[in-house]
Amino acid sequence: MGYDCFVCLFSSVEARDAVLCGGPWFIGGNIVGLDRWTPSFSPASMEGLSSPVWIRMPNLPLQYWDDCNIYRIASRIGVPLWIDAQTGNSGRREYARVCVRMNLANKLQSGVWVNGMNDRFYQKVEHEGIGLMCYGCGKVGHQKEFCPSRLGGQGDAVNRRNVDKRKQGGQVESNSESCG
Structure with missing residues (x-):
């Protein structure tokens, strides 16, 4: 799915x-x-x-x-x-x-x-x-560094790429802005 x-x-x-x-x-x-x-x-x-x-x-x-x-x-x-x-x-x-x-x-x-x-x-x-909660926007399902409100709605896509990269042992994307 x-x-x-x-x-x-x-x-x-x-x-x-x-x-x-x-x-x-x-x-x-x-x-x-x-x-x-x-x-x-x-x-x-x-x-x-x-x-x-x-x-x-x-x-x-x-x-x-x-x-x-x-x-x-x-x-x-x-x-x-x-x-x-x-x-x-x-x-x-x-x-x-x-x-x-x-x-x-x-x-x-x-x-x-x-x-x-x-x-x-x-x-x-x-x-x-x-377990998986954003302390920036207060919603469940993502962490603060992948917050859709901070990433212009792209948080879920970035989060998926980072999870895939972690599984493969690669570098994850980063953004220095703060959420909320």
Whole structure:
């Protein structure tokens, strides 16, 4: 299919759904986005790709430590899928942990504003297990040195060439400009 893309065929709808709804999935320490194929899919873009991602909400105020509020806050990041067992049974108070399905083309949020019982407050959010992320534009799927916003939209093509050259032991392209 192209650069870092694979087609998976399943023997049953149940097996396919178990893989698509399961996860998050990791290969070689990198999160893998799994979605049903659509005719508009492009392997050069993260558009349309989503993936389950575990997020942490550190220092969540105690009065919001219930399933309803945790899901409400997590829904500002993505579609909440499930709360981990330690969070659900109040086994941990350092952070609430919830898995959300995130659109991988969107910028990762470092936190969200929450309308609380008495006031608004800012809830910090930490994303777990996202290996390939740009700290310039905040998106998943490339590193800062290959950021499409910095390279005039050519980041994916440069990234593919550099990965191929690294595999062959060659020199990679470089650009001294900074991203963002």
